[in-house]
Amino acid sequence: MTLSERIQTARKQAKLTQKELADRVGISQTAVHKLECGRSKSSRNTVSIALTCGVDPIWLDSGRGEMSLVGANPGMNQNDINKATEEGEIYRVPIFARLPLISWEDASRLCAEPIESFHPQSVEAWIPIAPRSSDRTFALRVHDDSMEPEFREGDTIIVDPSQPGKHNQFLVARVEGDHMATFKQLIVIGNRTYLKPLNSRYPLLDIQSTIRVCGVVVGKYKEY
DSSP states (O other): OOHHHHHHHHHHHTTOOHHHHHHHHTSOHHHHHHHHHTSOOOOTTHHHHHHHHTBOHHHHHHSOSOSEEETOOTTOOHHHHHHHHHTTSOEEEOOTTOEEEOOHHHHHHHHHSOOSOOOGGGOOEEESOOOSOOTTOEEEEOOSSTTTTTSOTTOEEEEETTOOOOTTOEEEEEETTOSSOEEEEEEEETTEEEEEOSSTTSOOEEEOSOEEEEEEEEEEEOOO
16 A cells, blocks of 8 residues: 555544544644645655544555554654553554465474564465454464363464463464474473363373473454
8 A cells, every 4th residue: 555545544544534633733724635645745744644533553554464453542753552452552453455364384493482473475374353362463274173161173273472472372383393383282291381272182292301382372264
């Protein structure tokens, strides 16, 4: 998207007319019109426009990152945003249809070395929804029945690699010495660590070596 398209998208999402946006930012309606039709290629007011519309200023200015900035209020400056972000009052929401569905091979490599982004050719599909999570979140298809009945073979799980994993959480992990990552529930009892399948036909894995957490499962997506 161009700057003009992003401004128009942000304004319409905020349900503001060009005049209402101009009045709140303190510029003329003509200035907003020129930005939206592409006659003006830049503006010193992109931060004010973004905060007025409740979107991320970095996204509005450059197109990088995510669009939504939940919790932002008109008139906030960057210091206000930084403080509110640290306190959890503001968080970014992934753009619709931006969650990559990757292979288990890519997920296993991610355990060894963090991947900032996935090349479009390596992405199987784009999942159209995402829970509150980091911008590194990805999706995987469950490839066996070890986590039934909660997760069936073919279900799509949503994995956030920014979370370290805690007792009782579902996660994708790779045990030292294993080539492929696995999807299980993390059980920690004292100084013992286990990976638990929900399907009773599979054994509880007593982990004696290092476990690398690829990410915590934060949701499940279902297509029909």
